Amino acid sequence: MTSGPGTGGRAFQKGLEALAQHVAREGRLPGRGVVEVLPDGVEHRTGIWIANIKARRAKLDSAQLAALAELGVDWAR
Incomplete structure:
Protein backbone atom coordinates (compact mmCIF):
# COMPACT_ATOMS: atom_id res chain seq x y z
CA MET A 1 0.00 0.00 0.00
CA THR A 2 1.32 3.42 -0.90
CA SER A 3 1.40 5.89 1.93
CA GLY A 4 2.66 9.35 2.77
CA PRO A 5 1.68 12.97 2.56
CA GLY A 6 1.77 13.18 -1.23
CA THR A 7 -0.38 10.13 -1.84
CA GLY A 8 -3.39 10.65 0.37
CA GLY A 9 -2.51 7.25 1.79
CA ARG A 10 -3.28 5.62 5.08
CA ALA A 11 -0.52 7.47 6.98
CA PHE A 12 -1.99 10.85 6.08
CA GLN A 13 -5.50 9.66 6.92
CA LYS A 14 -4.38 8.39 10.35
CA GLY A 15 -2.70 11.72 11.01
CA LEU A 16 -5.79 13.61 9.96
CA GLU A 17 -7.97 11.39 12.16
CA ALA A 18 -5.69 12.01 15.15
CA LEU A 19 -5.61 15.74 14.47
CA ALA A 20 -9.41 15.92 14.19
CA GLN A 21 -9.76 13.99 17.44
CA HIS A 22 -7.40 16.37 19.24
CA VAL A 23 -9.03 19.52 17.87
CA ALA A 24 -12.52 18.24 18.77
CA ARG A 25 -11.43 17.54 22.34
CA GLU A 26 -9.07 20.47 23.01
CA GLY A 27 -10.36 23.13 20.61
CA ARG A 28 -6.87 23.88 19.32
CA LEU A 29 -3.96 22.41 17.39
CA PRO A 30 -1.64 20.05 19.27
CA GLY A 31 1.76 20.95 20.63
CA LEU A 38 -7.01 6.57 18.21
CA PRO A 39 -10.22 4.54 18.66
CA ASP A 40 -8.44 1.43 17.33
CA GLY A 41 -5.87 1.74 20.14
CA VAL A 42 -3.02 2.96 17.94
CA ALA A 63 -7.72 18.03 -0.95
CA GLY A 72 -7.60 25.11 11.72
CA VAL A 73 -4.14 24.64 10.24
CA ASP A 74 -3.37 28.21 9.09
CA TRP A 75 -0.45 27.37 6.81
CA ALA A 76 -2.68 25.00 4.80
CA ARG A 77 -4.93 27.82 3.59
Whole structure:
Protein backbone atom coordinates (compact mmCIF):
# COMPACT_ATOMS: atom_id res chain seq x y z
CA MET A 1 0.00 0.00 0.00
CA THR A 2 1.32 3.42 -0.90
CA SER A 3 1.40 5.89 1.93
CA GLY A 4 2.66 9.35 2.77
CA PRO A 5 1.68 12.97 2.56
CA GLY A 6 1.77 13.18 -1.23
CA THR A 7 -0.38 10.13 -1.84
CA GLY A 8 -3.39 10.65 0.37
CA GLY A 9 -2.51 7.25 1.79
CA ARG A 10 -3.28 5.62 5.08
CA ALA A 11 -0.52 7.47 6.98
CA PHE A 12 -1.99 10.85 6.08
CA GLN A 13 -5.50 9.66 6.92
CA LYS A 14 -4.38 8.39 10.35
CA GLY A 15 -2.70 11.72 11.01
CA LEU A 16 -5.79 13.61 9.96
CA GLU A 17 -7.97 11.39 12.16
CA ALA A 18 -5.69 12.01 15.15
CA LEU A 19 -5.61 15.74 14.47
CA ALA A 20 -9.41 15.92 14.19
CA GLN A 21 -9.76 13.99 17.44
CA HIS A 22 -7.40 16.37 19.24
CA VAL A 23 -9.03 19.52 17.87
CA ALA A 24 -12.52 18.24 18.77
CA ARG A 25 -11.43 17.54 22.34
CA GLU A 26 -9.07 20.47 23.01
CA GLY A 27 -10.36 23.13 20.61
CA ARG A 28 -6.87 23.88 19.32
CA LEU A 29 -3.96 22.41 17.39
CA PRO A 30 -1.64 20.05 19.27
CA GLY A 31 1.76 20.95 20.63
CA ARG A 32 4.83 19.09 19.42
CA GLY A 33 4.76 16.47 22.19
CA VAL A 34 1.12 15.45 21.83
CA VAL A 35 0.36 11.76 21.33
CA GLU A 36 -3.24 10.83 20.47
CA VAL A 37 -4.67 7.39 21.07
CA LEU A 38 -7.01 6.57 18.21
CA PRO A 39 -10.22 4.54 18.66
CA ASP A 40 -8.44 1.43 17.33
CA GLY A 41 -5.87 1.74 20.14
CA VAL A 42 -3.02 2.96 17.94
CA GLU A 43 -0.92 5.77 19.39
CA HIS A 44 -0.23 8.58 16.94
CA ARG A 45 2.47 11.20 17.52
CA THR A 46 0.21 13.98 16.29
CA GLY A 47 2.38 16.91 17.33
CA ILE A 48 5.39 15.54 15.45
CA TRP A 49 3.19 14.57 12.49
CA ILE A 50 1.86 18.11 12.06
CA ALA A 51 5.42 19.51 12.17
CA ASN A 52 6.60 16.94 9.61
CA ILE A 53 3.65 17.48 7.30
CA LYS A 54 4.26 21.26 7.45
CA ALA A 55 7.88 20.72 6.39
CA ARG A 56 6.62 18.65 3.43
CA ARG A 57 3.58 20.79 2.58
CA ALA A 58 4.74 21.33 -1.01
CA LYS A 59 3.95 17.64 -1.62
CA LEU A 60 0.36 17.88 -0.34
CA ASP A 61 -2.48 17.99 -2.83
CA SER A 62 -5.34 20.48 -2.67
CA ALA A 63 -7.72 18.03 -0.95
CA GLN A 64 -5.17 17.34 1.79
CA LEU A 65 -4.53 21.05 2.30
CA ALA A 66 -8.27 21.72 2.45
CA ALA A 67 -8.75 18.98 5.06
CA LEU A 68 -5.98 20.47 7.19
CA ALA A 69 -7.32 24.01 6.77
CA GLU A 70 -10.76 22.83 7.87
CA LEU A 71 -9.20 21.70 11.15
CA GLY A 72 -7.60 25.11 11.72
CA VAL A 73 -4.14 24.64 10.24
CA ASP A 74 -3.37 28.21 9.09
CA TRP A 75 -0.45 27.37 6.81
CA ALA A 76 -2.68 25.00 4.80
CA ARG A 77 -4.93 27.82 3.59
